[in-house]
Amino acid sequence: MSLSLLLIGCSSETIQVESNNKNLEFDLENAKELTMDASNWKFEASDVTINKGDSVRLIVNGKQGNHGLAIPELGIATGRIEEGGQQVIEFVAKKSGNYKYFCNVPCGHGHRDMKGFLKIE
Numbered sequence: 001m002s003l004s005l006l007l008i009g010c011s012s013e014t015i016q017v018e019s020n021n022k023n024l025e026f027d028l029e030n031a032k033e034l035t036m037d038a039s040n041w042k043f044e045a046s047d048v049t050i051n052k053g054d055s056v057r058l059i060v061n062g063k064q065g066n067h068g069l070a071i072p073e074l075g076i077a078t079g080r081i082e083e084g085g086q087q088v089i090e091f092v093a094k095k096s097g098n099y100k101y102f103c104n105v106p107c108g109h110g111h112r113d114m115k116g117f118l119k120i121e
């Protein structure tokens with residue numbers, strides 16, 4: 001009886017590890033918050049140093065217009081964020097480097113200017 005309960009417990013734990021691998025690595029308590037405010041036509045990032053290994057809570061605020069944020073090399077692509085809206089993305093900074101970001105929602109004539117680099121030290 002106790003053996004079968006143990007087996008059930010083990011198999012459900014395994015499923016959790018596989019489906020939530022990213023969340024298990026994420027360090028909720030020590031996450032660094034990086035805020036990026038999107039407006040026409042720029043992103044303004046808060047002054048936070050991100051180091052390799054950091055858990056990062058990226059908060060994208062729609063300050064003006066409708067925009068989105070993509071950082072392809074980190075697998076990040078928000079949907080459309082409307083003025084007054086917000087999206088929060090949590091990820092682990094696994095590799096140092098300069099990661100190109102840009103707006104991924106057509107937003108007018110300054111759309112192509114909405115780009116920059118996120119540095120992971």
Ligand SMILES: [Cu+2]
Nearest residue numbers: 103105107111
């Ligand atoms: Cu845009």
